[in-house]
Every structure is written in C-alpha cells, then in structure tokens.
Amino acid sequence: MTKTPHISVQHLNVHIGAQHILKDININIPDKKVTSIIGPSGCGKTTLLKSFNRLWDNTADVKITGKVLVDGEDIYDPNAEVTHIRKKMGLLSQRPYPLPMSIYDNVAYGPRIHGIRKKQDLDQLVEEQLKATGLWNEVKDRLNASATRLSIGQQQRLCLARGLAVGPEIILGDESTSALDPVSTAIIEDLFISLKEKYSIVLVTHILRQARRVSDYIIFVYMGKIIEFGPTEEVLLNPKEELTKEYVKGYIS
C-alpha cells in the first residue's frame, strides 16, 4: 500500500450482549480504492462496516472498544461529532430504503439537513447526483413523484445518489446488490468502479465473483477475526492462509 490509509482500525472489539462479535480488528482501508469485506454469514462483516460510521450508537447492549481513525480522527473519541462523521460516509444498505418523499426530496434531504437552502443550489446538486448514478434520464420528468414508485434497481441507485449528495469521502456498501436483478447489479457494480476515482469504497459481499469484479483489495473475515487482507488477485487466487483457501474454494461458507 503506497498511499496513506483512509480508515485505520486499531484494536477494535465489538460486543453485542454477551457475544464477542469482532475480536481485535486491525486494518488499514486504502484511499480511493474498492475494498471488499468477504466471509461467511454471521462472521461479523456487517458489524465491522456499521462500526465505521457509528451506526451502532443507538442500539442497546452494544459495546465498542478500540479506535477507528478516519482521516486521522478517532470517530469513537468522546468529543467526536457523530453527524460530522456520518456525513463523510455514504451508506448503501442491502435493500433500498427510499425516504417517504419524492425523488427530488430524497436526494435533497441530506444537503437540506446540512444547511443548503437555495433552490438553485439544490436543483443543481440533485441533477448532478442523479446523473452520476445514471438515473437522470429515467426520472427527470417525474422528480416530484414518490420514490417508492421506482423499480427496486432504480431505488438503489437513488439511495446511492442520496448518499453522494452530502459530499462524502467514503462509500459503505452492505451487500448492496443482494436484492437486485442481474442488470441492476451490473449497473451498481460499474458505478462502484467508476466512483472509486473520487471516493474510497468499502463493500460487504458474500459473492466472491462480485468481490473479484469490483474490488482492488479484499479483507477475509472469519468468526470475528481478520484472517487475511491483501490485493484481490492475491487473496482470491493465491491465499496465504489455510482458512482463506478453504473459503474461496467453497469448503466453508
């Protein structure tokens, strides 16, 4: 890794109730690359991703220790401002969850919260982000229609546009294509690849082919521990660890 890491995780431990979900995680997520977190279900992939933008804050019984540095700033520092941290990261969840409002308002929601009020600026932002996610031509005539009327693939792209509209540095994708049809999946994957020019992207996926198609680096997580981390080809084709080997060959899942 030549560049400085964008997210640096140091001795991260996550307990949910009595369960020790993540065990002493240490990882550096590279800047402006796509990094995929792979591993069998229940291994802690999503937990790890959600701990990057403190989405566990509102869940009872979750205890987090250790550091997560974003741009060198510890987001779990008691003085850190959570909205500021979350603004830096766009989250794309498993299924699209459009906000209960129009297409336009979905994209404008974030910017409005962060103080952009002028209609002109909002119009421009909305158009920009809808173009960035390839939705503009499909929805430009019905921006005031409810977002729930879009197809599920379109909704997921809208959610991406909504996340990009607040000007994040990092995109977090939590199995973002698992609810989508193959065509929409391909569109989203291509978007990830083109977006890495401007953003650092962290994806959780359980589809190895997808990890291979889109990512530059791969983190293999098993039973709450990071087993292996490295460039995609290396981890998938020439894994160093026995567990990784078994996983990529499909022996454990």
Add this chain to the structure above:
Amino acid sequence: MLVFTLASVSLLLVIGIGLYYKSAPIIHQLSWGTLITSTVWKPLKGLFGFFPFIMGTLWVTGIAIIIALPLCLLTALYIVEYAPVRIKRILTPFVNLLSGIPPVIFGVWGVLFIIPLIQIYIAPHFVEFSTGYSVLAGGIVLAVMIFPLIVSIISEVLRTIPQELKDASLALGATKWETIKKVILRKALPGIVAATVLAISRAFGETIAVLMVCGNNAAVPHSVFDPGYPLPALIANNYGEMLSIPSYDSALMFAALLLFIIILLFNIISRVILTRLERRLAG
C-alpha cells in the same frame, strides 16, 4: 364465517333502522332541521333543540384530542425511540393499565381533582367565575381515557418502521430528532391519523366519566370553562325517567340516532382521508 360477518354488518343496519323507527315521531313533529339547529331545550313545552348537545359533544371531544394527541405522540416516540429497555418494560404495562380502569373511576378522579384544579387554579386566570364543571374538565378526563389507546396504536406503528430506514437518514448525517421529524413521523402519518380517528370515535361515545364532570347544562358552550352537555350524557341522565312527558323518549332516541350518525359519518370521512393519504404517500 360469511354468515357471521354479514350478521355483524347487518347489525349496524338494524340498530340504525331501530333508532330511526323509534325517533320517527319526534322527527315528524319537529323536522330534522329544527331538531338539529334549535338551541331551545324545553321538554315540558315540547321543544327539543339538539344543537347544544351536538356542540357539547364536539367541544369535549375536540378538547380531549387537542390535549391527548401531542402528549401521546411524544410518549409513543419516547417509548419506542428513546427509552432504555428497562424503562420500556415498566412503561408499557402502565400505559395499558390505564385502559383497564373503569370510566366511573376516571369520573370520580375528575370530580375530586380536575374540577377543583380548574375552579381554583386555572379558570380565575381567564374568566370571572367557573364552577369547574366544564367542557374543559370533560376534555381532560376524556384525554386521559383515550391516552392508552392512542399511545399503543402509535407505538405499534412506530415499531413497524424499519431500522434500515432510520439508518439511511442517520447515515446522511441527520440527527436523531431530524430523523424523527422528517422521516419517522412522515412514514407513520397514516397510522397516527388512524389512531386519532379511533380515539375520536371512542371519545364521542364516552358517557359516564364525561357526564360526571361536564356540568350537564343544555346550552351551547362558548368557552372551555362553560359547562356542556354531550349527547351520551343526555341519554344516560334521562333515559328511564320523565317518560311521562310526551315525545320525550322519542327525543332521547333521536339523540342516540344523532350520535350514531355522527360517528358513522366521521368514520366514513376519515376512511376516505386515510385512503387518500396512504395513496399519496405511496406515490
């Protein structure tokens, strides 16, 4: 099953027809228009104006909803969104317990606490004299009575909102309060309206507790400190007595018919509004 369903639906019709049949004499005698709009209530002279009672019902119900709805909304939001698990476990049964208390106890509580409270502490700030027996007292007592109903429905609605939707808003850098205001409440709006409708329907018909604190004076209330006389109270107070007065029982039946029609109309109108609202939110 179909037979039973039809039977319960037709029951509504039977009640409606029965009430109409029984109140027909007074309708023929005085006509709908006079009965509904006249403010004079002098049964001994054969004058039956129901306007004061209709207004009494509306005032008490309106006050109850105005008091209860914001409180219920905040309570439900607290229980679902903010309260730690332990407090939640204690709060929920307590709220439900309120709905199990017999209305007459609320009535006594109203007479013992709310009436003096209004008479001594609240009313003197606004009007020269009030006995405390007023539509406000009725509204407050009624608000407490519909509180558990609204809270439990709204809590249920709030619980159905997926965590991922809240996360989506939070992940954009919105605070929890912003998320509640702009996303959660918006998503829950049809449910909140439905809860309000149910509560209003229940409030319309509530009799005994309201009757005990309302003052029961057959005049149109002009302020919240005036006494009122809602329709159910009228029926409960007089049915079985004074039946020697001509047309009196028919007039009481007409009161019941009016209440029946008000609730029916209200439910139909709110159903239409709810359907429109849902359709609009769905796109």
